[in-house]
Amino acid sequence: MSYLKRSPWVIHYDASSCNGCDIEVLACLTPVYDLERFGIINTGNPKHADIFLVTGSVNEQNKEVIQNIYNQMPEPKVVLALGICATSGGVFRECYNVSGGVDKIIPVDVYVPGCAVRPEAIIDGVIRGLKILEEKHKKFQAISGGKGELTIAQAGIQDAGDILELQKLAYQSEAELYNDFSLSPLTQTLEQLEDDFKNKFFLKSVMHDKIIGSVRAFMEGDTCHIGRLIVHPSYQNYGLGRKLMREIEAYFPQAGRFEVFTGHKSRRNIYFHQRLGYKIFKRERVSELRDRVFMEKFANKDRK
Ligand code: SF4
Numbered sequence: 277m278s279y280l281k282r283s284p285w286v287i288h289y290d291a292s293s294c295n296g297c298d299i300e301v302l303a304c305l306t307p308v309y310d311l312e313r314f315g316i317i318n319t320g321n322p323k324h325a326d327i328f329l330v331t332g333s334v335n336e337q338n339k340e341v342i343q344n345i346y347n348q349m350p351e352p353k354v355v356l357a358l359g360i361c362a363t364s365g366g367v368f369r370e371c372y373n374v375s376g377g378v379d380k381i382i383p384v385d386v387y388v389p390g391c392a393v394r395p396e397a398i399i400d401g402v403i404r405g406l407k408i409l410e411e412k413h414k415k416f417q418a419i420s421g422g423k424g425e426l427t428i429a430q431a432g433i434q435d436a437g438d439i440l441e442l443q444k445l446a447y448q449s450e451a452e453l454y455n456d457f458s459l460s461p462l463t464q465t466l467e468q469l470e471d472d473f474k475n476k477f478f479l480k481s482v483m484h485d486k487i488i489g490s491v492r493a494f495m496e497g498d499t500c501h502i503g504r505l506i507v508h509p510s511y512q513n514y515g516l517g518r519k520l521m522r523e524i525e526a527y528f529p530q531a532g533r534f535e536v537f538t539g540h541k542s543r544r545n546i547y548f549h550q551r552l553g554y555k556i557f558k559r560e561r562v563s564e565l566r567d568r569v570f571m572e573k574f575a576n577k578d579r580k
Contacts, residue, residue, distance in 0.1 A: 283315030284406060287325035289345055291378070292368070293332030296392035297359035301329060303395045311399065322348035327405050328382075331393075333361040333368050334375045340543070346382045347547045351513055352412035354385045354405040359393040366391060383513075412514070418483070419514040426516075428523050431480035431490060433473045438487045439480065439506075440469050446506035453541050454565045461504060479524050481507075481516060491520045498532035500525070505536075521552055533574050540567035 290298050304311045305318060319325050322345045330342065346355065357378045360366040365376040378384050385408045388401035418425045431439060447461040472478075472492065481489035488508040493500050502524055507516050525534055536554060538545040546556070546569060554571035562568050 283317070284326045284402070284409065285317045285319045285324050286327040286329055286402070287319055287322055287345065287349070288329040288331070289342060291330055291332035291338045291342060291362065292335055292374070293359065293361060297331035297361070297390075300392050300395050300398060301331065301358065304398050309395050309399065311402075316402065322346075323350065325349050326353055326409060327402065328353060328355045329358055329398075330355065330362045330378045331358045333365045334378055334380050335371075335373045336375070337373075339375065339381050342378065343381055343543050344547075347544060351515060352409060352416045353513070354409045354412070355382060356386045356388060356398075356401050356405055357384045358388050358390075358398060358401065360389055360391045363387045363389055415511065416514045419511065419516050419519070426481060426483050428479055428481045428489075428520065431478035431487075433470055435478070435480055435487060435490075436466060436470045436473065439478070439490045440464065440466055442487055442490060442508060443469075443504060443506050445509065449509070450539065450542060454539060456563070456565050461506075477524075477527060479520060479527070481520060483511070489516050489520055491524050493524050493528060495528065495531065498530075500528040500531035500534045502534055502536050517548060518552065531575055533572055535570065535572050537568050537570045540569050542569075546571070 288298075288301050303309060322328075326349075328346060328349060332338075334342065346353075355378065357363045361368060362378045365374050368374045369376060375381070386401045386405045388397050390397050443461050443464070447459060451457045451459050451462055476492045476494045478492045479490060480487045488511045489506060491502060491505045493502045495501075502521070505517055505520060507520075525531075528534075534554070536549055538549070540559065549571050552573070554573045556569055557572050558570040560568045560570070
């Protein structure tokens, strides 16, 4: 972790700032503040960045760009919303095309207020971000580093209650995305979920005796349908979803292809599955608010 603490690389994106905050970010790099003396480098490549600095508010034009940058950054990562516009939308909050602050579309770890945000506040925010990065790194190691704290195993009907509770928690963000709280994962009853155990195979991931992730699948012909990949919000972005997907695919060696689906606005899910080798092959309208995007992967590709 010391390499991260001593030389974190940052990437800066100007969402729709008036440029006031951007000038202050640049001021941090000038000889007066000279952030680079701490090993902090402003990189233009999201794949090299640990810390994402965003200035300005979110609107229809820039939200995809922000999400794309965020998705391309490796885990663990930290996001700083710099200035009142990035924090809440600021003076532009009521504009017809402004959705609000950065946390409307990606998780924000540190809010740094100000209009414009001062260089000292930016530096303080980066330092707070580094502490969070360190905590995330420890969690990431526990989940992805195979230190033994995390187990993934088949779930049984006795786990249905815990899985349902987790499912309702994990799907909140999806419901907010579509402003639709009638999504089936949120309205499913315990009896219905228990019934799913008759024809679906469930995996659970357990940490410190608590279920923090789950996924289920069933076979139809030579296709393995995988669904309801859920991870507790506190453990998201640490590679657990990827681990669960790999495990459940491995439980179905007979499958010729794998299929998943997600909502059309769920760009993070789409990107996540693309990185696992899935490709979009179909889109279907489910309601006024939502289309379902179907993705597939053939078994011989990307199989370990
Ligand atoms: S917070 Fe103030 S200075 Fe910064 S982008 Fe918004 S309006 Fe400009």
